[in-house]
Amino acid sequence: MNPDICRERENATFNTETLTNMLDGSAEKTRRRREIESLVINDPDFQHDDPNFMSRSERYDAAVKKSSQMIMKLRDYGISDPEEIYFYKRTARRTFHEAFGLHYTMFLPTLYSQCTPEQQKKWLPLAENFKALGTYAQTELGHGTHIRKLETTATYDPSTQEFVLNCPTVSSIKWWPGGLGKTSNHAIVLAQLYTLGKCHGLHAFIVPIRCMKTHQPLPGVTVGDIGPKFGFEEVDNGYLKLENVRIPRENMLMKYAQVEPDGSYLKPPSDKLTYGTMVFIRAMIVGESARALSKSCTIAIRYSAVRHQSELRPGEPEPQILDYQAQQYKLFPLLAAAYAFTFVGQYMSDTYHRITGHINQGDFSQLPELHALAAGLKAFTTWTANAGIEVCRMACGGHGYLCCSGLPDIYVTFTPTCTYEGENTVMMLQTARFLVKCYRQAREGQQLSGTVSYLNEQQRLQPQPVSSRPTVVNINDLASLVEAYKLRAAKLVEVAAKSLQGELQRSISQEDAWNNSSIELVRASDAHCHYVVVELFAAKLSEISDTAVHSVLNTLALLYALHGITLNSGDFLQLSQITQRIKALLVEIRPNAVALVDSFDYNDEMLNSVLGRYDGNVYESMFEWAKRSPLNRTEVRSFIIFNIIQKK
Numbered sequence: 001m002n003p004d005i006c007r008e009r010e011n012a013t014f015n016t017e018t019l020t021n022m023l024d025g026s027a028e029k030t031r032r033r034r035e036i037e038s039l040v041i042n043d044p045d046f047q048h049d050d051p052n053f054m055s056r057s058e059r060y061d062a063a064v065k066k067s068s069q070m071i072m073k074l075r076d077y078g079i080s081d082p083e084e085i086y087f088y089k090r091t092a093r094r095t096f097h098e099a100f101g102l103h104y105t106m107f108l109p110t111l112y113s114q115c116t117p118e119q120q121k122k123w124l125p126l127a128e129n130f131k132a133l134g135t136y137a138q139t140e141l142g143h144g145t146h147i148r149k150l151e152t153t154a155t156y157d158p159s160t161q162e163f164v165l166n167c168p169t170v171s172s173i174k175w176w177p178g179g180l181g182k183t184s185n186h187a188i189v190l191a192q193l194y195t196l197g198k199c200h201g202l203h204a205f206i207v208p209i210r211c212m213k214t215h216q217p218l219p220g221v222t223v224g225d226i227g228p229k230f231g232f233e234e235v236d237n238g239y240l241k242l243e244n245v246r247i248p249r250e251n252m253l254m255k256y257a258q259v260e261p262d263g264s265y266l267k268p269p270s271d272k273l274t275y276g277t278m279v280f281i282r283a284m285i286v287g288e289s290a291r292a293l294s295k296s297c298t299i300a301i302r303y304s305a306v307r308h309q310s311e312l313r314p315g316e317p318e319p320q321i322l323d324y325q326a327q328q329y330k331l332f333p334l335l336a337a338a339y340a341f342t343f344v345g346q347y348m349s350d351t352y353h354r355i356t357g358h359i360n361q362g363d364f365s366q367l368p369e370l371h372a373l374a375a376g377l378k379a380f381t382t383w384t385a386n387a388g389i390e391v392c393r394m395a396c397g398g399h400g401y402l403c404c405s406g407l408p409d410i411y412v413t414f415t416p417t418c419t420y421e422g423e424n425t426v427m428m429l430q431t432a433r434f435l436v437k438c439y440r441q442a443r444e445g446q447q448l449s450g451t452v453s454y455l456n457e458q459q460r461l462q463p464q465p466v467s468s469r470p471t472v473v474n475i476n477d478l479a480s481l482v483e484a485y486k487l488r489a490a491k492l493v494e495v496a497a498k499s500l501q502g503e504l505q506r507s508i509s510q511e512d513a514w515n516n517s518s519i520e521l522v523r524a525s526d527a528h529c530h531y532v533v534v535e536l537f538a539a540k541l542s543e544i545s546d547t548a549v550h551s552v553l554n555t556l557a558l559l560y561a562l563h564g565i566t567l568n569s570g571d572f573l574q575l576s577q578i579t580q581r582i583k584a585l586l587v588e589i590r591p592n593a594v595a596l597v598d599s600f601d602y603n604d605e606m607l608n609s610v611l612g613r614y615d616g617n618v619y620e621s622m623f624e625w626a627k628r629s630p631l632n633r634t635e636v637r638s639f640i641i642f643n644i645i646q647k648k
């Protein structure tokens with residue numbers, strides 16, 4: 001064990017196991033999680049070579065094999081709890097995506113949430129036993145964001161009681177769905193529904209695309225892989241062109257909307273229920289932001305504890321780079337954000353399941369807030385985590401640029417979360433749409449609830465416009481900082497609403513007024529989400545009984561809130577002493593930095609990082625990893641180089 005990293009652990013002021021148990025929910029949950037992870041770690045079937053040493057085809061083949069093995073092994077172990085399945089898979093997957101990922105994350109959840117009981121009876125056994133292997137085909141070459149303009153059509157033929165699916169233009173070809181290119185034999189296809197000559201907008205259909213016996217594309221189906229990407233190399237994101245493909249009427253997902261045998265259309269209680277799977281994934285991505293950022297911080301902080309470089313005081317030994325204030329200022333606010341997002345991810349998942357429970361009982365009243373919250377927090381946390389992973393990589397110097405550091409793979413796998421499941425800017429605008437509506441309701445005296453109730457508070461403090469009220473902050477008191485973030489959010493929502501109002505008074509259209517206020521609208525959503533994160537971090541602290549853990553997390557929460565003020569100082573009164581306070585907090589966190597990342601409890605296999613190894617033996621491991629590179633399997637035949645030199 002590297003002596004530096006041993007010393008770091010000896011210096012910690014709290015018990016990492018206590019914090020790990022808190023993050024897991026209990027000591028028993030930690031035990032069970034580790035037990036499941038060890039099933040993978042000790043399984044020779046999962047000890048394979050680094051995908052970075054493989055071609056794209058080899059990576060895809062390995063991913064399919066691993067997906068298949070996981071299915072069999074989970075069955076053999078009798079593991080069926082979704083959270084336990086997740087622990088098993090994320091250990092086996094390491095940083096990479098699963099070949100059957102979309103089947104689990106979107107195909108199955110769509111069947112669960114949008115099939116009638118009869119349809120579930122038919123499709124769930126097929127899907128749960130992987131006879132029907134599916135994906136979610138919504139995006140087209142011409143449209144990803146603006147889904148009301150998707151062009152694929154599903155036209156009802158009452159004479160045969162079938163839908164005829166077509167991609168009428170090149171821009172209507174389905175493009176991007178994960179697992180579509182080679183793996184899936186079915187797809188949930190989002191298409192414009194036409195019946196009795198009328199268009200009823202976007203609906204979901206189960207479309208067989210490959211023969212379940214031969215796996216060959218079915219008649220009228222052109223399908224394939226879209227080619228190499230920035231990352232996701234083991235995933236066959238694909239294209240799908242449908243030409244007069246006929247499916248039975250019963251293949252339209254009819255839990256909410258129906259087409260009768262005669263073609264008559266029965267509308268859903270809300271036309272946004274078709275969008276439900278997207279809200280689910282957005283809500284789950286918030287937790288993925290926390291995991292990607294916490295893994296990156298684990299790697300960068302452990303490495304920074306064992307890396308010695310440069311000279312802090314002449315004549316003294318080279319210090320650990322973690323002792324540089326600049327390195328702490330890079331990493332510790334990200335460590336704080338990783339904890340903040342861990343708590344927000346738990347809150348978002350709980351909120352999603354609570355509200356969808358109400359929706360399943362027919363109460364749709366909280367759907368708008370759920371959509372706005374999931375959209376905003378998905379954008380806010382992925383933008384922060386995306387940038388943070390790169391800061392962690394660069395904080396590791398040259399070795400961070402090596403694939404064996406794990407950071408390039410974390411980055412290229414995580415970065416599309418800023419785009420997929422709702423491009424972040426578009427999501428922030430969706431949240432703004434909800435905030436402006438709530439602001440107007442508050443001004444009319446309506447009582448708001450949930451995460452926007454602060455807009456009522458600010459109205460009561462009238463007549464001073466929010467924007468004119470000074471932000472007085474007690475920088476040592478988290479409650480005071482939460483208030484500052486609340487006031488900032490209220491201020492920026494008011495600024496955005498007034499910008500819209502001003503535009504409208506110039507008698508331009510609502511749409512142009514909206515577009516001309518987009519900067520203020522996005523900033524208002526960003527401020528709202530930032531307030532929600534700070535508020536949830538503070539609320540979590542009140543649940544912690546262990547004083548040592550409470551103290552170290554309180555320090556992180558103060559750092560997260562104060563650092564956020566310096567990043568947005570234009571929105572707060574710049575408090576000159578904040579920087580001094582941040583410096584003092586960095587010093588306070590320094591002895592606990594390694595223990596804080598240890599508490600995330602990522603085993604080496606899952607971390608997949610030579611720099612972030614638990615034992616800190618970085619250099620020896622880097623050398624061993626490099627020697628395994630395929631390029632080192634053979635010596636370059638000298639005459640090749642010799643001939644090149646000769647030709648000069």
Ligand SMILES: CCCCCCCC(=O)SCCNC(=O)CCNC(=O)[C@H](O)C(C)(C)COP(=O)(O)OP(=O)(O)OC[C@H]1O[C@@H](n2cnc3c(N)ncnc32)[C@H](O)[C@@H]1OP(=O)(O)O
Pocket residue numbers: 101105136138139144145146147148178272275276278279281367368371420421422423426430433434437
């Ligand atoms: C491991 C995981 C791998 C995942 C891989 C990635 C998978 C994917 O990427 S799948 C494809 C994802 N694609 C998307 O997310 C598309 C993003 N675009 C959209 O969601 C929509 O086009 C959107 C929201 C931008 C605009 O939708 P549109 O129908 O035009 O609505 P819009 O006119 O803006 O608003 C109308 C109303 O609908 C509401 N609304 C919009 N979307 C939703 C929703 N999902 N749920 C509830 N309400 C919604 C709005 O709040 C608004 O309400 P109100 O009128 O009360 O203000």
Ligand SMILES: Cc1cc2nc3c(=O)[nH]c(=O)nc-3n(C[C@H](O)[C@H](O)[C@H](O)COP(=O)(O)OP(=O)(O)OC[C@H]3O[C@@H](n4cnc5c(N)ncnc54)[C@H](O)[C@@H]3O)c2cc1C
Pocket residue numbers: 102136137138139142143144145146175176177178232237416419420421422423424425426429
């Ligand atoms: C790795 C990966 C996996 C994917 N998997 C799937 C999948 O499994 N199934 C699936 O259906 N799709 C999938 N997608 C597609 C993904 O959902 C879309 O790429 C995403 O919704 C963004 O849409 P777009 O590509 O059309 O971007 P665009 O909307 O064209 O975005 C381009 C730019 O236009 C801006 N913009 C667009 N509209 C507005 C607006 N109203 N106001 C202001 N600015 C705007 C955006 O902010 C952005 O800057 C995947 C994509 C990736 C990268």
